[in-house]
Amino acid sequence: MTIMQSFNELVHQRQQRESAKxxxxxETEVTKLDVRNLNxxxxxxxxxxDVSMTVAERAVTAFIxxxxxxxxxxxxxxxxxxxxxxxxxxxxxxxLEGQEIYAPDVDVxxxxxxxxxxxQKSTPFPKSIFDNVAYGPKIAGQRNYxxxxxxxxxxxxxxxxxxxxxxxxxxxxxxxxxxxxxxLCIARALAxxxxxxxxxxxxxALDPAxxxxxxxxxxxxxxxxxxxxxxxxxxxxxxxxxxxAFFYQGYLIEKDxxxxxxxxxxxxxxxxxxxxxxx
Amino acid sequence: MSAxxxxxxxxxxxRHRIGKVFEWLCCGSTWFGxxxxxxxxxxxxxxxxxxxxxxxxxxxxxxxVAKAEDSAIPLSKQFFTNYDSRHPRRAGILAPIWxxxxxxxxxxxxxxxxxxxSAIYLEEYANEGHFKRLIxxxxxxxxxxxxxxxxxxGLTAFVRMFGLFGKGGKTLVLNLGFxxxxxxxxxxxxxxxxxxxxxxxxxPTVIVAAQEALRAVPSSIRIASYxxxxxxxxxxxxxxxxxxxxxxxxxxILALSRAMGxxxxxxxxxxxxxxxxxxxxxxxVGDIFRNPHGLVDAPFDKFTALPLQVYNWIxxxxxxxxxxxxxxxxxxxxxxxxxNTAAIVIRHKFQKSTRW
Numbered sequence: 001m002t003i004m005q006s007f008n009e010l011v012h013q014r015q016q017r018e019s020a021k022x023x024x025x026x027e028t029e030v031t032k033l034d035v036r037n038l039n040x041x042x043x044x045x046x047x048x049x050d051v052s053m054t055v056a057e058r059a060v061t062a063f064i065x066x067x068x069x070x071x072x073x074x075x076x077x078x079x080x081x082x083x084x085x086x087x088x089x090x091x092x093x094x095x096l097e098g099q100e101i102y103a104p105d106v107d108v109x110x111x112x113x114x115x116x117x118x119x120q121k122s123t124p125f126p127k128s129i130f131d132n133v134a135y136g137p138k139i140a141g142q143r144n145y146x147x148x149x150x151x152x153x154x155x156x157x158x159x160x161x162x163x164x165x166x167x168x169x170x171x172x173x174x175x176x177x178x179x180x181x182x183x184l185c186i187a188r189a190l191a192x193x194x195x196x197x198x199x200x201x202x203x204x205a206l207d208p209a210x211x212x213x214x215x216x217x218x219x220x221x222x223x224x225x226x227x228x229x230x231x232x233x234x235x236x237x238x239x240x241x242x243x244x245a246f247f248y249q250g251y252l253i254e255k256d257x258x259x260x261x262x263x264x265x266x267x268x269x270x271x272x273x274x275x276x277x278x279x
Numbered sequence: 280m281s282a283x284x285x286x287x288x289x290x291x292x293x294r295h296r297i298g299k300v301f302e303w304l305c306c307g308s309t310w311f312g313x314x315x316x317x318x319x320x321x322x323x324x325x326x327x328x329x330x331x332x333x334x335x336x337x338x339x340x341x342x343x344v345a346k347a348e349d350s351a352i353p354l355s356k357q358f359f360t361n362y363d364s365r366h367p368r369r370a371g372i373l374a375p376i377w378x379x380x381x382x383x384x385x386x387x388x389x390x391x392x393x394x395x396x397s398a399i400y401l402e403e404y405a406n407e408g409h410f411k412r413l414i415x416x417x418x419x420x421x422x423x424x425x426x427x428x429x430x431x432x433g434l435t436a437f438v439r440m441f442g443l444f445g446k447g448g449k450t451l452v453l454n455l456g457f458x459x460x461x462x463x464x465x466x467x468x469x470x471x472x473x474x475x476x477x478x479x480x481x482x483p484t485v486i487v488a489a490q491e492a493l494r495a496v497p498s499s500i501r502i503a504s505y506x507x508x509x510x511x512x513x514x515x516x517x518x519x520x521x522x523x524x525x526x527x528x529x530x531x532i533l534a535l536s537r538a539m540g541x542x543x544x545x546x547x548x549x550x551x552x553x554x555x556x557x558x559x560x561x562x563x564v565g566d567i568f569r570n571p572h573g574l575v576d577a578p579f580d581k582f583t584a585l586p587l588q589v590y591n592w593i594x595x596x597x598x599x600x601x602x603x604x605x606x607x608x609x610x611x612x613x614x615x616x617x618x619n620t621a622a623i624v625i626r627h628k629f630q631k632s633t634r635w
Binding site for chain 2: 109117135
């Protein structure tokens with residue numbers, strides 16, 4: 001089965017890179033997010049059916065599946081971005097380090113500081129590069145310019161953008177290229193010092209070179225952050241993720257180590273999807 | 280093998296002709312408006328710049344009068360520094376210019392915070408529903424209410440305050456710390472009554488313009504801001520408002536220029552035309568520094584405004600006043616044109632710097 005072999009190859013390459021960079025093995029994971037029996041509704045329409053899943057700390061978890069399968073809804077349920085949508089409601093529990101994030105005493109603003117998000121379309125604010133990155137800490141009350149500069153520098157370095165923009169921090173962020181804008185959005189998310197970063201198809205609007213840079217970046221970031229990524233691209237999931245979850249029609253069909261899911265899927269639907277028989 | 284399709288058809292030529300005719304008709308309608316406007320402008324300008332030759336009565340008038348008449352061409356310096364006069368050649372627009380400036384300033388101070396605040400509430404906070412729809416429909420209706428009606432409202436609500444303060448009225452003395460302020464109640468025919476009336480008149484326009492500007496801010500900006508842990512207020516304050524500002528400014532300036540040109544509501548509230556002082560006794564910029572207290576007194580002084588003054592001049596029997604009126608119109612139009620230009624410049628400048 002050649003498709004499976006090629007996925008196997010991708011996963012293998014990644015593992016080699018990991019050992020080359022001495023990233024600790026995946027097996028020692030701690031559960032960061034624990035979702036139990038989550039049903040999600042947009043008004044009358046049910047988008048997620050009884051989804052239960054754990055997300056491991058300091059690892060990359062990828063969600064794959066055809067359009068409309070609920071993977072983005074599930075991602076947005078993890079930092080309550082769905083709250084903005086009128087008529088959205090749910091039942092079930094979502095625990096972040098054991099705390100229910102939908103509990104009445106939880107402040108969404110505090111939650112979103114800990115669970116950052118990067119969107120499919122890069123959304124730089126029409127401000128300078130510096131102000132874009134400094135925005136999160138600033139609204140959280142950080143006024144000290146020196147501290148802000150340090151945060152900006154550190155975040156841009158972590159997002160692998162510092163060298164390209166260090167001489168023009170006061171330029172408009174809109175003047176950056178698409179790939180740079182997306183890395184800026186990642187830097188902006190890092191600046192609020194989150195534990196978890198949710199990425200909704202962060203590379204789908206980018207050219208292959210920029211995509212490769214984002215993938216490298218995700219690879220680096222997982223040493224310090226828990227990353228959950230939604231992707232349309234199965235090769236991408238195989239290249240960067242430790243865990244992969246396959247969603248179909250609002251159901252979580254299967255979640256496993258990326259290598260296992262792509263080489264020996266347990267469910268027929270998963271196999272059909274990753275071998276390209278539908279979706 | 281079929282024959283190649285023909286590239287000419289007589290039927291097509293007829294359709295093209297109809298298209299051409301329509302194009303010419305549309306072009307004609309455009310030019311109709313432009314030509315009429317141009318004729319109006321040229322005739323007003325002509326009237327404003329020319330006087331009939333003064334009737335010289337040798338020896339009859341004193342040297343001072345003769346001097347004034349000699350130099351008193353409309354739109355001269357004196358036109359801007361003189362009060363209204365019974366002699367057309369000495370009539371000026373000092374009082375109405377300051378009156379109009381005060382009006383515009385006060386209307387802006389009143390209508391911008393209220394208008395932008397309502398727009399923010401409606402666009403950012405209010406839930407979709409019957410209540411919001413009701414407000415929305417009423418807003419568009421209010422924007423179409425004739426200005427005279429606002430005048431009557433202003434007369435009752437601000438000039439007379441429903442007669443709440445009895446016959447003579449009362450004076451409220453406010454201690455502002457650095458100075459005291461005498462507020463006459465009701466407001467009578469003061470600037471503040473006029474400004475409140477005009478502010479009501481332009482509010483629907485300001486709200487609708489601000490709403491459109493807010494709506495044009497892409498929701499991705501809001502969502503990105505929320506995702507960084509911003510509260511709704513922080514998102515509005517730091518992202519949405521700055522992005523919508525050019526649109527709001529454009530709408531506000533256009534609304535203010537409408538307020539500037541309104542005569543009817545001011546006439547209803549009984550603004551005077553023949554007055555020989557400026558609000559707060561400020562007749563030039565220097566007076567503001569000489570008598571800063573005038574700034575807080577001014578809103579409660581009686582006033583006149585440019586469109587009212589022009590209307591008044593046109594109604595006078597002497598033919599010379601037609602020229603004075605024309606000069607007033609030229610000044611009014613120039614100010615309006617400058618305001619509209621400012622609106623266009625602002626819109627243009629910010630369109631370049633913010634795009635998504």
